[in-house]
Amino acid sequence: MKALRATTYGVFYRLPISVRRFIVRRVVPKYIVGAVCLVRDSDAGDERLLLLRQPPGRGWSLPAGLLQRREAPVVGAARELAEESGIKLRPEDLRPAVPNAVVHARGWVDVVFEASVPASTTTLEVDGAEVYEAEWHRLDDLPQLTRATAKLLAYYGIGPLADQPGPWAALR
Template sequence: MAVKQQLRMVAYRTFYRLPSRWKRRIVRTFQPTYTVGAVILVRDPEASRILLLRQPPGAGWSLPAGLMDRGERPVQTAARELAEETGIKLPLERFRPANPNALVHTRGQWIDMVFEVEVEPPAELVVDAAEVIEAAWHRLDTLPPLTVSTSQLLAHYGIGPYKDYPEVLTK
């Protein structure tokens, strides 16, 4: 493993172990108003499975996602993050805005721009072990333990453990 990759792995693991308010403060230093990110809901062509990631500290599974860079469009962020986190590289035209496309989290001051894409599951997913511990396809009817934020986000699309709880959608 290259030194640069090892340093990146240590930096990500250290960041993910920080208390939530410290992580938010670090992000706000570079993006002081609302933080905007892209989330990708990746399904197989039959729409029976979704792609999920386990990231440090590994407490639950989540969707591919990341923060927008300055000057970047949300769809570009979605394509970049999917490639970085899984090795799946797709043209921008393949990504379509989910409905709803923007989920605004006023308490945490962030916006998730959500995109959907169908992908034939590749033989192998490429993860870097720094930002992503594991990537895998999961059946919609037998999802693994999800992070709370992922469960809440998926409820907007009728997926996951909170899909039948309308109070989740009003937060």
């Protein structure tokens, strides 16, 4: 079953983004809402961030995923965090980020939550299919990020696009 999942994710993420969006829109026809977690390392004074390397593996991203039908965003964020990193937090342990919702072009909305956990006592577990690696990275020394992750982090003053003009600049 794990091999089938890995193959399915591998094929999906190799498709052109327009095809991936088309498929997602067929599954969620009216809107696309994702839940995202910004998880910081409390051992490092919140100066490290949990990032994931997912298929196709060309950049690092945040724990995130689509909400299930009728799922509360905070519940979806906690679920995705556990599925992708092995970190199991209760929904009430997540704080709404400011801004809490980021609206992207083409009908995509990310609802963003924050949490702090001690990396020294937190075990990271990935499945090797949906997520290849999960690691803590210093905010001042981030690895290559996916374009979507770099744009999202800019809203929070983090990453390579934080000081560049964009819709996030008006929020700070």
